[in-house]
Amino acid sequence: MASKQFIFLGPPGAGKGTQAATLAARWQVPHISTGDILRGAITAQTPLGTQAKACVDAGELVDDELVLDLMRDRFAQSDMENGWILDGFPRSLAQAEAFDHLLKTLKLARPKVVYFKVMTGLLIDRLLGMKRPDDTVATIRRRLAVYQEETTPLLEYYQQQDCVTTVNASLGLAEVANALRQLEHAEVSVTASFITDEAEFEGLLAQAQLLVVDCTATWCGPCKLVAPMMDRLAAEYGDRVNVFKLDVDAHKAVATRFKVKGVPLVMFLKEGELLESMAGVKPYPVFQAAVARWM
Numbered sequence: 001m002a003s004k005q006f007i008f009l010g011p012p013g014a015g016k017g018t019q020a021a022t023l024a025a026r027w028q029v030p031h032i033s034t035g036d037i038l039r040g041a042i043t044a045q046t047p048l049g050t051q052a053k054a055c056v057d058a059g060e061l062v063d064d065e066l067v068l069d070l071m072r073d074r075f076a077q078s079d080m081e082n083g084w085i086l087d088g089f090p091r092s093l094a095q096a097e098a099f100d101h102l103l104k105t106l107k108l109a110r111p112k113v114v115y116f117k118v119m120t121g122l123l124i125d126r127l128l129g130m131k132r133p134d135d136t137v138a139t140i141r142r143r144l145a146v147y148q149e150e151t152t153p154l155l156e157y158y159q160q161q162d163c164v165t166t167v168n169a170s171l172g173l174a175e176v177a178n179a180l181r182q183l184e185h186a187e188v189s190v191t192a193s194f195i196t197d198e199a200e201f202e203g204l205l206a207q208a209q210l211l212v213v214d215c216t217a218t219w220c221g222p223c224k225l226v227a228p229m230m231d232r233l234a235a236e237y238g239d240r241v242n243v244f245k246l247d248v249d250a251h252k253a254v255a256t257r258f259k260v261k262g263v264p265l266v267m268f269l270k271e272g273e274l275l276e277s278m279a280g281v282k283p284y285p286v287f288q289a290a291v292a293r294w295m
């Protein structure tokens with residue numbers, strides 16, 4: 001399974017492209033910038049370029065289907081096997097959802113998302129400084145506005161999947177590069193991932209192996225204290241026990257079925273049967289003891 005799979009998310013001018021190029025060279029994985037691919041196609045006057053030109057010139061997003069076709073083709077190439085860094089894709093919720101589907105079809109693990117957080121004031125200056133020949137101030141403004149409208153919801157989408165690492169991209173190039181170096185270590189750490197589809201959940205339930213499900217909700221403060229303990233359980237027992245998180249608002253049917261009344265609630269299940277559930281925040285050894293009891 002490919003391991004270095006990253007999406008770099010952030011506004012234009014955040015420095016994603018520069019950092020992606022450096023890291024990709026170090027990891028020897030492709031750096032895929034949809035912006036570069038589209039600009040290349042426009043220069044070469046390919047059919048893709050002809051279709052994309054008006055939108056790129058105006059700072060608007062190119063049609064989702066066009067970009068998705070482009071990415072499907074790109075993912076069919078053999079150099080994607082050891083990982084990749086995506087820069088500028090996905091750029092809308094529709095693209096993110098279609099991309100999740102593509103990853104599933106290709107049996108690829110979920111990517112990690114790196115969010116480049118920058119103070120807005122800095123962006124205009126930076127963008128004016130690195131203005132491409134075809135950029136105008138109006139295009140730059142439009143690109144930032146489009147980012148706010150289309151791409152900001154993506155951050156929330158990925159945050160719900162608990163796969164976002166934020167870097168302070170207001171800092172200089174070297175400092176950001178330094179922060180990104182941590183990704184190499186983060187990449188090997190095991191965490192409890194979110195159950196995203198119910199078919200997957202049914203499969204896990206049917207297994208004879210102990211299944212630990214941490215029921216959470218995005219609005220729940222105490223859940224944030226339980227989550228790292230679940231990650232620790234996954235790191236310690238992940239080879240013998242399945243540890244997952246479940247967003248109860250996104251999977252109401254599951255919550256109803258197991259009579260989940262409140263969160264945080266950690267359920268211990270085997271072969272579809274609920275063995276025990278623990279409500280509230282408990283010290284880590286309490287969760288650990290429950291795992292030992294039911295394992």
Ligand code: AMP
Nearest residue numbers: 034035055056060061062067088089091
């Ligand atoms: P970038 O170099 O990433 O800022 O992209 C430059 C331009 O290419 C954008 O303003 C869009 O017109 C277009 N573009 C790049 N990536 C995408 C995408 N994923 N979806 C739609 N349009 C895109």
